Amino acid sequence: MKTFLIIVAILLIAIVLLQAAKAEGASSAMMGGNDSLFKNRKERGGELFITRLTFLLGALFFVGCMIIGF
Secondary structure, three states: OHHHHHHHHHHHHHHHHHOOOOOOOHHHHHOOOOOOOOOOOOOOOHHHHHHHHHHHHHHHHHHHHHHHHO
């Protein structure tokens, strides 16, 4: 089970690093350039797949940790 968690953790780290940044820049949000902060953005194609895969891997990691904990 611990090997499974290590594999899921490595995949989760890799997939998070592949995701595109949601914010255009932290400095623009801090300095008041928040005109696009709440802009409705739809994810499509590969971006949607990566988001769903991130959620799935996160859920697997959480459940695996809960199983090991009990």
